[in-house]
Amino acid sequence: MAIKLRQPKLKDREPRKEEPVEEGVTPVVEPIGEDSFSLIARLYPSFPGLKREGLQAELERLSSFAITDPEGFLFDLNARANPEERETVLRALGVSEEELVSITGFTSQQRLSEAPDVFDLFQVESFEELAILANENPDAFLNDLSMLSVEDAKNTLRSLNQSEEDIEAFFEPQPQPITSAVTEEGEFVSRGFFANLWDGIRLGTHNVLYNAKQYFARVLPAEATAVRKAGDVKIVTGMSEKQARDLGFIYTEEEARQSNEVTKKWRDGFRAIAAENQEKHEEWLKKNPDLQPPEQYRQDVTQNWSLLKDAGYWGYTIGEAATYSLAVLVTTLGVTYATKNPFLGVSAGMAIATPAVSTQLFDDLVNAGAPEDEAARIAVPVGFFLAATEAADDLPFLSAISPIFTPFKKKIRSEVAKRTALTLVKKFGTKFGTIEAIEVLQEIGQDAVQNAFVSQFDENRKIFEDVDEIAIVNRCLTEEEDKNRKIMEAVITSEIAGSDRLASDESIKGVYAASQDWEGAIIVIPETVKLYGTGTREMPELLEWDIVAEICK
Structure with a gap:
């Protein structure tokens, strides 16, 4: 899930104070080699038609920039150059890197500049351009900012001189909009089953379509368009990362540079599509506040079991879940009937289920701080696996959409993702490929699903306390098929x-x-x-x- 930000007016960027710089920060006086000249001409294309005879004047301009705004200069240089290129430019200016790194406040900007996706996302090439965008078009800036991980988003705001207090305010939950189920005084009013059912169906349909769009615009491209660097393992079809590494399929510095030039265009294109999708999604939600459930209904049912007695809660939950479940169910049954091949039916159902499941898992991982390419390596195969458990099971429709099963589904997603990630790190370190993720899933997948059901039921074995007879009867209706009996058996036999x-x-x-x-x-x-x-x-x-x-x- 993308982070939700309030939109207060950004503070104007305070002018930087000129600070005395240690001796040695002076324009270069000795001629530099051809390689350094070409490098500076490439890194600073704002110097049109740079000739060797004009290099000295341009170096003096860079030195002046470094003296008057050392933090901004170094941040800008980090955004333009890799570490080796940065050292070359600094030596050409007669400045040691250690002197500039010691500038107060550089640390957070350095962390940010080491994530080139940040600048690709905002479509800027320097820190100064980022500051201009933030102040002249804050809506566009905040929309792009919401696509970043929490840490990168905070570092971006720090680079704009926002205080820690203001930064935390950006991440505060938005006030709950007034809906038809909440009065202006904030009093909750249950609207009844059928009214909420229709609202839930409309909201669920929109969310399913949105997640599908983001799956193809954000999740799938994340790993394929990741920034490569020298030493990274190449992606070889049908070969695990370990096999590719052992056979020497490693990026050289030049190969990584060429790859990044190509993938940057694709990454920028997909990012633009994803940002547009999110903007349209948020605009639609703003225009339809009456379709969004009240705050009471946003609780996990395990936190408030009395919700099961509220017909309106059932309406919202069933309506929103029915859109997704019906799509999977109808597709699976329809293809199975048409082809007389259950395998093809399940495969078709998985194709419907995978985008929504993978996108939700991808957002969870990114918001937890995982880089997008590594989040995709987990979300794609794990999402496919979880989609298979939903498309291939024999849960009756009532069970699939019942609020009582929402905690189970969340627990499964969390359990599988957690165990997959931990096993991957234990086996392969922080770098792994999709094939490794699939291999790990084969090892732990079924056990993770069963453990999710077992632990969830054990935690909530008294779920019916203080719930009246009607709610209990509804719960019974969801237990009548063999799949659910197997769940109960797993709980009882494995635990006792x-x-x-x-x-x-x-x-x-x-x-x-x-x-x-x-x-x-x-x-x-x-x-x-x-x-x-x-x-x-x-x-x-x-x-x-x-x-x-x-x-x-």
């Missing part, structure tokens, strides 16, 4: 009973004996316990612990 299946009263007795401390808890078990696990799909019955105790006698 220790067997692969629940097939008899003895298993229930074991659960009950081990769970005496679950005072007041409720468990869903099949009406005929002995048929549990045999394929029978009878409606489950909700049993209080005192009824379970009768079974166990």
Whole structure:
């Protein structure tokens, strides 16, 4: 998810104070070589038609810039040149790099300048141009800023002399807009199931389309257009990064430079499309505040189980989820019916599900501080895997859209992403390729999904406390299919009973004996316990612990 920023007027950039510079910061007096001349002519194209006889005057201008605004000069130089080129220019000016690096406040700008995507995104070539953009067109600046990771966004604001207090204000949550479900006094009013259902469907449709656009404009291009440097491993189709490295497929400095020249154009193009998509998305949300759920509905249901008693909450949640779930379900069933090939049906459903899942995961990783290219390496294969679990499972439609299953889905995404990332770092360090990510997924994928369900249920095994009978009956309706029985089996057998299946009263007795401390808890078990696990799909019955105790006698 892209960061949301308030839009206060940026402070005018304070003029920099001239500071005395140590001896040695003087224009160069000795002639420089041909390589240095060509380098300066290339790095500073604002010097049109630079001739060797005019080089001295231009170097004096650069030296004056360095003396009057050393921080801005060094930041500008970092944006234009790589470390080796920077040293060449500094030596030509007769200035040691150590002298300029010691300037107060350079550290944050140096960190920012080492992320060339920042300047590509804003389509500027220098710090001065960035400052002009921020003050003359703050709306465009803030829109581009929202595409950065949190750390890069903060460093960008620091480079514009914004105080830490003002920077933190940029990242404060926006006030909740008044909707048809919230009065002007902020009082929450439930509008009912069907009114919210329709709003949720409209909002969900828009979000699905937006995530699909961003998947192709942001997620997929992120790794392919990443900035390369000497020593990076080349992407070779069908070959893992380790294999490519072992075979010597490594970028030289010249190859990296040529690659970056090509990918920069593509990266700028995709970034522009993504920024335009986001701008249109935010404009649409501003024009349709009545479709957005009130703050109460934005809570995770695990934080407020009483939401299950609110028909309006069910309407919003089902409406928003139904758009996505129906798209996957209809596509999967339609292609399966037309081709008589379930594999093709599942593949088609995965194609619908992957963009939304991967985009959400990509945003989570970027907002957590991951570079975009590395976030894409995880988000694409992990998103594909998670899409497969949604397209291929046999959850009934009610289960797929039920609010009660939202925590499970979030837990799965978090569990799979976390375990994949940790395993990748442990095996390959901070640099890895898509193939490595897929290999790791094959190792931990299914276990991660099962653990997500198990841990989530264990944390919330008393989820029905203080929920009335109607809400409990609704919960029962989502448990009637075999997929959900398998979930319950995974919870009980892996945590307590220790067997692969629940097939008899003895298993229930074991659960009950081990769970005496679950005072007041409720468990869903099949009406005929002995048929549990045999394929029978009878409606489950909700049993209080005192009824379970009768079974166990």
